[in-house]
Amino acid sequence: MIADAAVWAWVGFVAMAAGTVAPLWAWLSRDDSGESHAKYYLTLAGVTGIAALAYLAMGLGVGVVSTPGGDLEIVRYVDWLLTTPLLLLYLGLLARPSRGVLTGLIGVDVVIIAAGIAASATTGTLSWALFGVGGVAYVALVYGLLVALPRSASAAGDRVRAVFGTLRNITVVLWTLYPVVWALAPTGLGLVTPATEMLVFVYLDIVSKVGFVVVAVGGADALTYLTAGSAPDSTGPVAVGDADDTEQTTVLADD
Numbered sequence: 001m002i003a004d005a006a007v008w009a010w011v012g013f014v015a016m017a018a019g020t021v022a023p024l025w026a027w028l029s030r031d032d033s034g035e036s037h038a039k040y041y042l043t044l045a046g047v048t049g050i051a052a053l054a055y056l057a058m059g060l061g062v063g064v065v066s067t068p069g070g071d072l073e074i075v076r077y078v079d080w081l082l083t084t085p086l087l088l089l090y091l092g093l094l095a096r097p098s099r100g101v102l103t104g105l106i107g108v109d110v111v112i113i114a115a116g117i118a119a120s121a122t123t124g125t126l127s128w129a130l131f132g133v134g135g136v137a138y139v140a141l142v143y144g145l146l147v148a149l150p151r152s153a154s155a156a157g158d159r160v161r162a163v164f165g166t167l168r169n170i171t172v173v174l175w176t177l178y179p180v181v182w183a184l185a186p187t188g189l190g191l192v193t194p195a196t197e198m199l200v201f202v203y204l205d206i207v208s209k210v211g212f213v214v215v216a217v218g219g220a221d222a223l224t225y226l227t228a229g230s231a232p233d234s235t236g237p238v239a240v241g242d243a244d245d246t247e248q249t250t251v252l253a254d255d
Contacts, residue, residue, distance in 0.1 A: 005198035009058035012202040016052035019210035020045050022217045037223045043090045044213045047083045051209055054079035055202075067121035070186060076201070077117045084109050087171060087212060091145070094164040094222070097152040105144045111137045120187045131188070135179060145172055160226065163219035167212055174208040 027041035054075045057063045063075035085106045092102040115134030119127045145168055181204070182188055185197035192200075 005195045006059055006061070008195070008198040008202045009055050012055035012205060013052055013059055015202075015206045015210055016048045016055055019048035019206075019213050020052060023048075023213055026217050026220055035224070037220070040090065040093060040216075040220075040223055043086050043093065044216055047086045047090075047209050048213055050082050050086075051079050051205060069119075069121045069123050069127060072117070072120050074117075077113060077120075080113045080116075081110065083209065084113065084175075087209070090212075090216060091149060091164065091168055091171070094160055094167070094226075095149045095152040096226075097149055101144070101148050101152070105141060105148070108137050108141045108144065112141065116182065120182075127187075131179070131182070138175075138179065142172055142176075157222075157225045159219075159222045163216070163222040166215055166219070170208065170212055170215065174204055177204055 023041040023044035027036060027038060027045070030036055057075040058073055063073060063078075065072045065074045088102070088105050088109055092105070112134045115130050115137065119130035119134065122130060149164075149168065178201075181192075181197060181200050184191045186192075186194055187197075
């Protein structure tokens with residue numbers, strides 16, 4: 001027997017709240033180098049923290065909007081509008097692409113989520129057309145994750161590349177399953193119940209967000225290879241210093 005959708009929403013809230021503890025604890029603890037790496041840990045905490053609030057709202061039955069396509073849990077899409085750019089931002093903080101590449105990826109991501117909202121709020125041919133728009137945009141996003149970002153990350157140290165590669169692969173594989181669920185759920189073909197839809201989305205969110213955060217915090221030693229304050233720059237190369245060897249500096253050229 002599958003539990004009510006509200007039960008899965010509360011499961012999601014607990015998991016996301018627990019997932020927020022790890023990056024905040026790592027930020028407050030600091031590493032041996034004394035660097036707080038605040039922007040990295042707060043980005044990660046923002047992902048699960050925002051998702052926890054969204055699941056809290058869904059558990060309380062807040063944020064449901066009636067549309068021609070049926071009841072729309074708008075807080076779920078607001079969650080995705082805020083947290084998926086943060087996940088891309090964290091990948092960008094590791095790979096350090098040009099500002100244009102990172103902005104482009106986040107822009108495409110917003111188009112995907114917006115198309116998903118519009119597709120869920122409409123019916124029939126229009127709904128599937130909007131779903132198709134989101135699908136095309138997602139192909140562009142995957143290309144950026146698999147091709148554009150690795151070009152920048154390729155000049156980073158082995159440890160940074162390894163952490164980036166793991167997090168990038170988690171993102172690509174799991175994000176690809178979301179449109180499949182959407183197509184099978186009442187928003188699409190209606191082959192699964194709303195409770196099953198919620199169950200699968202909660203599972204995917206936990207793995208793609210809490211799993212992402214856990215792997216990122218576990219690979220936090222890679223942050224020591226990134227020089228503090230060398231944010232991505234669209235006008236020049238980005239320097240990445242090796243904290244263990246100050247005489248070796250890798251320069252990441254902009255795309």
